[in-house]
Amino acid sequence: MGPTLDSSYEDWVRVAEGVVPPGRHRVGGREEDGAGAVFAVVSPRDGSTLASVADAGEKEVDLAVAAARWAFDSGPWPRLAPAERGRVLLRIADLVEEHRSEIAALISLENGKPIAESYGIELRAVAGTFRWYGQLADKVCDEAPHTDPGALALVTREPAGVVGAVVPWNFPLTLAAWKIAPALAAGCAVVLKPSELTPLSALLLGRLVDEAMEEAGVPGGVLNVVAGDGPTAGRALGLHPDVDVLAFTGSTAVGRHYLRYSADSNLKRVWLELGGKSPNIVLPDAPDLDAAAATAAWGIFFNQGEMCTAPSRLLVHSSVAERVTDAVIQRAEALRVGDPLDPATEMGALAGAARLDAVRGHIDAARAAGARLRTGGAPLDPAPVPGGTYLRPTVFDRVTPDMAVAREEIFGPVLSVLTFDTVEEAVALANDTEYGLAAGLWTGDLSTAHTVSRALRAGTVWVNCYEEGDLTVPFGGYKQSGNGRDKSAHALEKYTELKTTWIQL
Template structure:
């Protein structure tokens, strides 16, 4: 069976990598090569920046109505090719088609709808009221696009993240260069190929390759005005440093260690199902996963027992099987890293309530599944308590005083997500207010709407994405000030310099 070999997309055309090299893309369930992606380098980035810079000259002046119309038409193109895109995304990520159909693809369609419907009413130009003191001026505030933006996406939702970043960037009038994750670029490249006919050449470009080769070149390139990155904190810090030399704008959506606080009155079944969903959706390979659960001592044992029962019912298998509820780790090094964390938890004294190792699936001997694992008796000095594992692993911490639970929840370098489980969602608002996170859920997890802004605090990053307000991160504010007074002798402030003339 032939496998797709994808080149860069630069200036509306497929472009071979200057290195002549390609990267293997591996199906994490089958363990087989299912595609090849161009191995880009700084020369390819230079070419893409040149194309995007030329396209920006005209794209920035395109009417908002035209940009909105182009974005709206993307939904038709994506819809007509949805089956192909689903297949490509599932193959190279291991994400189940059930999840892709239930979350990722509907979210992309919602993003398209939000930007196409709200773009024309966005306040690109504002006129504040005229103030008489010290003298009357006409002030016009204009929000202008930045220029060429580099968009670097993660491997745990490549198509979702590409549109999450690309839509506000081009809606604001910028041009973009997308660098998909090197392990999972099939659907992103194909989707950007499909929309090329809607856009002027050079508005949306794609350069694939390794982070040190392409990501670093984007972050340090003087022709790029902004970087938006989703991924690890370590890489985010490197990008921030590389971008500093040219004063690039940067948006970072990084890691998390989502704490959930289970109050004594929490409904057991709702909490058990919700908290299990919170740490097992996407096999835990989601930055907003709820991976620390602080449970009141009065319901600790009952809740853990029910969660272990639910986790044990997860079914590992093909991403194309509707019955599959547990996917594999995305690639070999990550699989081994997750198993290493599980072993460290055991070695440091945590108790295994369920799982605790690799999961073999007879039909897929080369797959990289990990058993859903719940640890109890976890203490703050353990690695599994503090570090982001990015796998199906939950740390449960028993508490007796809710004040202690809140303090422990906040005692983290991360601040992306948090949650409260309770029988009184109104009273939970006070706890939610005190949890240090960009998003706090009450009696739910992973609930995201296209109308809310999304991002983190502390070392989970900065900047906001998803909703129409995310365009702010892709715009520069410029003020035009016009004086109504043309007689220099009547200018109120000139006397500070000109005492007599």
């Protein structure tokens, strides 16, 4: 099973050194080199090249979609009893757990996040997602509405077909599992395109899914994984006429491209989980202001701030702003930024040099606009691992709502503190954004908790907590944070079609 979070730093380094990164597409249950073009996957941990990976173009995407099309149209997968599909998903969960240490090390190497998060959070979520949908697969019932006594009406839920899934680098397998597991449970076939920054863990997951399918006697092609960039492989998948559904997680700007691809091809359904600029409101009657501050710091610096739901706008009542801000800064300065392979590390490396440069550009712009830098704002010198991309946790106050630092998604460990004097002002500030993915609220008043939660235009509102929940609840956004929902039974709606059959008796 490999090391766990109780294991030593040296144990994890040995695992990382022993991992053989996959570098070939998985199409139709086999590894494929494609046309021979490759790209390098560089580790943000130390700047080293982890692997050369086959680079998918239109030809490779065509082959992957053809394999998925065959698996859906002619293969047994959509025609298996739901309980049988569920058992395969449960086997995938088992295989993920069996390879948990290896996959976690690979994620930390290609993404830069701490091994405590890769192993303890991401891989737990991945296995849990496949297990949850495996258990759900045979528990979604069709309908027989009460209608005229001379007729029988049936409403059946059928798999939508071939699903294209395009996922980002910040949670490379969690977000993939949120799409793959419900799509497979519904009976669909999938073509997954991971980010070109983090394809290795996805290719390994593809191998495990093929293994589970083979054990069940299901031919390859139910899940295919092709690595490549968005303008080439992603575009080819979005435009492909044999893709029935496209599920994307990433930036709002790229999400617009997928809507255009749909309009320019077969009008495939496009489901988008996009950016965020989430507010975290702290009222003076919060049950525990210290807990609110600690959670605010954890939320923005978790996963290096590379999170669409990151509470990047801290809205604090002016009467407690100084106390809360000082406590957040204290937490930020005590945070252990270090080698992603060290179990003691609390914040790892940003996902590459380009990401580090982009975040530093936002920091420079905030200072020029008049925001006050309270802590951080610069790379660690020396870096915890030479060649890596490490940034100090950063906090700005004296931020005004018109500043770019309060409006644009930075996708890094940068917190903006804004103040307000009334609840109404707090709600107006929170909703003054093009995004609507998530929000936090800290209050000890039950009525305020309900009324403010209703007033916030966000897909998820956390009250006296942040980033809590499980697979029973849906996840998705309002406004330019996207449409549709991942997680929960509601996710099946994205990968199924409703058919009405009316039988005259």
